[in-house]
Amino acid sequence: MGLKLIVLIKQVPDIAKVRFDVEKGRIDRSSAEAEINPFDLNALEAAVQVKEKVGGIVTAISMGPPQAVTSLKDAIARGADEAILLEDKVFAGADTWATSYTLSCAIRKVGDFDLIFCGEKTVDGDTGQVGAEVAEQLGIPHIYYVSKINDISQDKIKVMSEVDESSYLLESDFPLLVSVTKDVNKPRLPTLRDKLKAMKAEIKVWHANDLSDVINLANVGYFGSPTTVHKVVIPKEKERQGKTFKDVPGGVNFVLDALEAKKLI
Amino acid sequence: MTTSSEIKKKVIVFAEKRDDLIHPISFELLGKGREIADKLNAELSCVLLGYRVSREQAMELIYYGADQVFLYDNIVFKELNIIPYKHNIVQLVKREKPDIFLFGATHFGRSLAPRVAAALETGLTADCIDLQVDENGDLIQIRPAFTGNILAHIKTKTKPVMSTVRYKVMQMREKDQARKGQIINEATEVPNERGPRIIRKERQAEFNITEAKIIVSGGRGLGTSEGFKLLKELADLLGGVVGASRTPVDEGWIGKEHQVGFSGNTVKPKLYIACGISGSPQHLAGMKESETIIAINTDPSAPIHRTADYSIISDLYQVIPEMIKQIKARKVNRT
Numbered sequence: 001m002g003l004k005l006i007v008l009i010k011q012v013p014d015i016a017k018v019r020f021d022v023e024k025g026r027i028d029r030s031s032a033e034a035e036i037n038p039f040d041l042n043a044l045e046a047a048v049q050v051k052e053k054v055g056g057i058v059t060a061i062s063m064g065p066p067q068a069v070t071s072l073k074d075a076i077a078r079g080a081d082e083a084i085l086l087e088d089k090v091f092a093g094a095d096t097w098a099t100s101y102t103l104s105c106a107i108r109k110v111g112d113f114d115l116i117f118c119g120e121k122t123v124d125g126d127t128g129q130v131g132a133e134v135a136e137q138l139g140i141p142h143i144y145y146v147s148k149i150n151d152i153s154q155d156k157i158k159v160m161s162e163v164d165e166s167s168y169l170l171e172s173d174f175p176l177l178v179s180v181t182k183d184v185n186k187p188r189l190p191t192l193r194d195k196l197k198a199m200k201a202e203i204k205v206w207h208a209n210d211l212s213d214v215i216n217l218a219n220v221g222y223f224g225s226p227t228t229v230h231k232v233v234i235p236k237e238k239e240r241q242g243k244t245f246k247d248v249p250g251g252v253n254f255v256l257d258a259l260e261a262k263k264l265i
Numbered sequence: 266m267t268t269s270s271e272i273k274k275k276v277i278v279f280a281e282k283r284d285d286l287i288h289p290i291s292f293e294l295l296g297k298g299r300e301i302a303d304k305l306n307a308e309l310s311c312v313l314l315g316y317r318v319s320r321e322q323a324m325e326l327i328y329y330g331a332d333q334v335f336l337y338d339n340i341v342f343k344e345l346n347i348i349p350y351k352h353n354i355v356q357l358v359k360r361e362k363p364d365i366f367l368f369g370a371t372h373f374g375r376s377l378a379p380r381v382a383a384a385l386e387t388g389l390t391a392d393c394i395d396l397q398v399d400e401n402g403d404l405i406q407i408r409p410a411f412t413g414n415i416l417a418h419i420k421t422k423t424k425p426v427m428s429t430v431r432y433k434v435m436q437m438r439e440k441d442q443a444r445k446g447q448i449i450n451e452a453t454e455v456p457n458e459r460g461p462r463i464i465r466k467e468r469q470a471e472f473n474i475t476e477a478k479i480i481v482s483g484g485r486g487l488g489t490s491e492g493f494k495l496l497k498e499l500a501d502l503l504g505g506v507v508g509a510s511r512t513p514v515d516e517g518w519i520g521k522e523h524q525v526g527f528s529g530n531t532v533k534p535k536l537y538i539a540c541g542i543s544g545s546p547q548h549l550a551g552m553k554e555s556e557t558i559i560a561i562n563t564d565p566s567a568p569i570h571r572t573a574d575y576s577i578i579s580d581l582y583q584v585i586p587e588m589i590k591q592i593k594a595r596k597v598n599r600t
Contacts, residue, residue, distance in 0.1 A: 123546075126413070233416045234414070
């Protein structure tokens with residue numbers, strides 16, 4: 001026995017190192033290393049903890065370019081048992097609907113599963129929509145904003161879900177999709193041994209033709225996406241005074257004068 | 266007059282009911298929805314699902330801009346169960362065929378809207394901060410992305426165009442009790458599908474940091490939960506509240522309702538004082554719109570200083586007591 005656990009992962013640029021060119025309206029990722037979306041690390045950790053508690057297999061699935069293999073190897077180092085990359089030119093440029101469609105087709109191909117875990121949102125798309133859209137496409141229920149996994153067994157899960165001003169303790173049967181927040185756990189760091197092992201792991205790569213029995217290619221990628229980005233604007237940062245002080249009493253005095261002038265104190 | 270039987274365009278807004286109240290975002294959506302509907306010469310409707318909804322509550326939606334309200338009253342809507350909500354909204358959309366459908370980007374809205382959109386095989390744009398109608402009559406949906414660093418303008422090819430809209434960015438209209446409209450009682454379909462079961466529901470703390478005019482926030486540099494006592498003293502003196510970056514919340518020094526940032530609350534106070542906060546992109550995404558920002562950090566290369574109006578490069582445990590002392594002295598001098 002044991003549960004079949006799926007984790008949805010996206011490779012994203014390290015946002016701290018992405019440069020946003022206000023003049024040219026360009027996003028420069030060249031100095032930013034690619035990594036697993038930080039929110040997805042919590043989803044992966046949740047799945048791995050479930051496996052450690054009740055047994056099972058964790059499969060990480062990602063859609064992305066060929067180099068996303070590195071993030072899936074990282075997922076293996078962090079406790080996933082196997083990983084699948086959905087990679088094809090025709091998948092590129094997908095919005096949340098086309099992404100969730102492609103992911104749900106791949107999940108169907110994987111076969112039976114009990115739980116799907118995903119992160120609250122990504123640091124590049126910021127949407128938080130793909131999880132619930134995958135659940136709908138698969139016809140299974142979902143729980144969003146899960147801050148705690150209270151209990152897990154072979155056929156049920158109990159979780160806390162934060163819905164605005166209320167917290168709900170919910171119980172669900174399987175299959176189910178769970179979207180976790182950063183509060184759900186503290187992702188472990190892989191050891192050197194884990195990393196070395198993961199380097200040798202084989203990542204399955206599925207192209208569009210590998211999914212031909214489960215997918216309608218009219219629904220994938222840029223051309224299958226109902227929404228399109230029409231324009232990108234990089235807003236100018238607010239003009240700031242940028243006054244710096246090293247002398248504490250003098251600096252505080254200056255700042256308080258300024259706040260007084262603005263009637264803030 | 267040419268009598269082409271052109272069907273009037275339709276805009277529908279989802280009104281969110283929480284226990285006995287209608288969530289204020291519903292009125293904000295009606296404000297924006299009215300503006301869009303007027304530009305498109307469209308009809309603005311509102312769908313309200315709840316349990317024991319009073320006629321007065323449905324009328325409120327008309328007073329705030331709706332031409333009609335589709336009202337569903339059933340015990341399945343007593344709690345926020347996604348599946349019956351989704352099922353009935355999907356049926357309504359299939360019948361009414363609106364051009365535009367708007368949800369509030371509350372937790373519930375963000376959880377419900379993607380299911381509705383996926384079921385209808387239509388596009389959904391998340392967390393919009395503005396909606397505009399262009400010269401072709403298309404809806405331009407404007408939303409932040411890349412952790413709030415860019416604004417993407419999005420168009421949708423499918424119908425209805427669906428968006429979730431961020432709370433507290435759209436203006437609600439003045440309540441107009443003279444407005445007339447229709448309330449249509451709808452029959453609820455109760456789907457067989459069962460979603461997760463609610464075992465217990467708890468109200469969160471009433472504290473809401475997004476309402477605060479002044480926020481004194483602490484980060485990793487505080488070093489200990491004790492540090493928040495000092496920040497509280499300053500916040501009380503200024504008539505503000507205490508906030509935090511991710512680290513103190515993770516460390517359990519303070520509750521997550523105080524957290525400011527991409528994964529916490531987005532705030533826009535008149536004054537934000539960042540103490541011992543380095544300024545990660547995730548934190549900046551939650552506070553960079555603040556009117557005035559003061560950064561207190563020993564590290565001169567900390568990114569927070571680039572977003573600050575005033576930076577004091579020193580230990581917060583020296584700066585804050587000095588600030589408290591000087592504010593008290595000023596208050597004495599003034600009286």
